[in-house]
Amino acid sequence: MAMQPMPMPPPGPGGDAPPAPMMMPGMAMPMTTGMSFTWGHRAVVLFPRWPGDRAGVGMYLLCLLLVLALAALAEALSAASRRLDLDLDLSRTPFLYWFGPQPRICVSDYNLVKQILSKKYGHFVKNDAHPAILSMIGKGLVLVEGADWVRHRRVLTPAFTMDKLKVMTKTMASCAECLIQGWLDHASNSKSIEIEVEFSKQFQDLTADVICRTAFGSNSEKGKEVFHAQKQLQAIAIATILNLQLPGFKYLPTKRNRCKWKLENKLRNTLMQIIQSRITSEGNGYGDDLLGVMLNACFSTEQGEKRDELILCVDEIIDECKTFFFAGHETTSHLLTWTMFLLSVYPEWQDRLREEVLRECRKENPNADMLSKLKEMTMVLLETLRLYPPVIFMFRKPITDMQLGRLHLPRGTAIVIPIPMLHRDKEVWGDDADEFNPLRFANGVTRAAKIPHAHLGFxxxxxxxxxxxxxxxxxxxxxxxxxxxxxxALSPKYVHAPADLITLQPKFGLPILLKALDA
Structure with missing residues (x-):
């Protein structure tokens, strides 16, 4: 039976958010103060002869005029929206919007999305990544295109075969066991039968430890350095993308840019140390984990055309390390976080999964064969990915002028695919599309919706x-x-605020109350 959605806190007093025109003047003072102070400060530092006080006042007035103009525009747009035909199905109609100076087309029609991602795949490539994101995750498998993508994929695929993954379960279980033992120790020393744990951060640490050990064989300290640098670069990337950027500003030695350059160097140097350590410790090969597979490709003794198909240079290995260090823990940690959230909100499903786990795994550390029998667990994870996908947007652009349905797309047009809108489309997923109902996946992921391959989580x-x-x-x-x-169960301190911080995560963390089964 479908579960009712969790009631969300009202967005404002009385339960309704104020309309845009009412919000804009209220934002004027903090916006203009912040912008004039920041710009004025930069002007004084970068240009000593700049008349700082007058520049600050002028910038304040300029920003105030800008905000008032935006308020007027918001009022006009609000009036126009009230005149729209309410019968128009806007949720499935492609529309144009502007991201700064860049026009983007949002496509939330499954038929068009399938053409972009599958049927006309060769006609579309990914958008150019923002430099701040590129410095964090590198130009690895997620971002490369064409022949380079084919070559990278061919090299990396052997590291992810099911036989390799089965071997990794012991390492995964060892990492999880250390974390869980810490909670048990905390519970045994607590005066209360319940302890509170902030799961969002702990899951990030856990999945980081897992990817370090399974894919790179690195010691935890070097792995922590990599993740710490990437986490700081992630914060800088978010701030950079959301803030106003002037042309050429990224080359100026501002505090943020200097910090970014330092972190980029630290990230590269740490990865080089991990790679060099593996090279110098070579015995009968470089290993068969992800790093070993890449090094074997880099130093391959194959000759001729086959060598060209399987070779990676050192810079490409570094980029792939960045990609898998980040993607290998960030997405999984948020899948775990949102699964814990949903099972806390719907305890009946928590009980169902516990019964399944104790039946199939008893109290042993699960192995791959046991995990393959957890059908309801798979259903819950797929439903979690549907409601809370770690990555909420996909970006593409056509490489030539082309026709997509009724859309004429000039070459290079930025296309945005909003995964949450597609995953909650009631025409595809049914009237309960907004509800948590893992039973929709009882017959597999391809038959969960009215059309096959509607799940875009991966x-x-x-x-x-x-x-x-x-x-x-x-x-x-x-x-x-x-x-x-x-x-x-959820802690009373929990505040439901999913935030797109490159990946979808709870803005204020996930505090959970834990109680040991044998307490």
Whole structure:
């Protein structure tokens, strides 16, 4: 039976958010103060002869006029929206919007999305990544295109075979066991039968530890340095993307840019140390984990055309390390976080999964064969990915002028695919599309909706996520081990505020109350 959606807190007093025109003047003072102070300060630092006080006042007035103009525009748009025909199905109609100076087309029609991602795959490529994101995740498998993508994918695929993943379950279980033992120790020393744990941060640490050990074989300290640098670069990337950027500003030695350059160097140097350590410790090869597979490709002794198909240079290995260090833990940690949230909100499903886990795994650390029998766990994870996909937008652009349905797309037009809108489309997923109902996946992911391949959690077409089996295996194992040991519920401190911080995550964390099963 479908579960009712969790009631959300009202967005404002009385339950309704104020309309845009009412919000804009109220934002004028903090916006203009912040902008004039920041710009004025930069002007004084970068140009000592700049008349700082007058510049600050002038910038304040300029920003005030800008905000008032935006308020007038918002009022006009609000009036226009009230005149729209309400019968028009805006949720499925492509529309144009502007992201700064760049026009973008939002496409939320499944038929068009399938053409972009699958049927006309060769006619579309990914948009150019923002430099701030590129410095964080590198130009690895997620971002490369064409022949380079084919070459990278061919090299990396052997690291993600099911046989390799089965071997990794022991390492995953060892990492999870250390974390869970810490909670048990905390509970045994607590005067209360319940303890509160902030799961969002702990899951990030856990999945970071797993990817370090399974894919790179690195010691935890070097891995922590990589993740710490990437986390700081992520914060800088978010601030950079959302803030006003002047042409050429990224080259100026501002405090943020200097910090970014320092972190980029630290990230590269740490990865080089991990790579160099593996090279110098070579015995009968470089290993068969992800790093070993890449090094074997880099130093391949193959000759001729086959060598060209399987070779990676050192810079490409560094970029792939960035990509998999970030993607290998960030997406899985948020899948685990939102699964814990949903199972806390719907305790009947928590009980169902615990019963399944204890039946199939008993109280042992799960192995790959046991995990393959957890059908309801798989259903819950897929439903979590549907409601809370880690990445909420996909970006593409056509490489030539082309026709897509009724749309004429000039070459290079930025196309945005909003995954949450598609995943909650009632014409595709049914009237309960906004509700948590794992039973929709009882007959598999391809038959969960009215059209096949409607689930975009790992993308579709020729470029699905290479690590989807790794992520699902890790998530099933960690959730199974938690359910073996604990009951859990949301803490009263929890505030429901999903935030797109490159990945979808709870803005204020996920505090959970844990109670040991044998307490």
């Amino acid at each position: 993308s579709i077409g020729p470029r699905p996520c290479i690590g989807q089996n790794f992520a699902m295996l890790e998530a099933k194992l960690v959730m199974a081990m938690i359910l073996q040991k604990f009951f859990f």
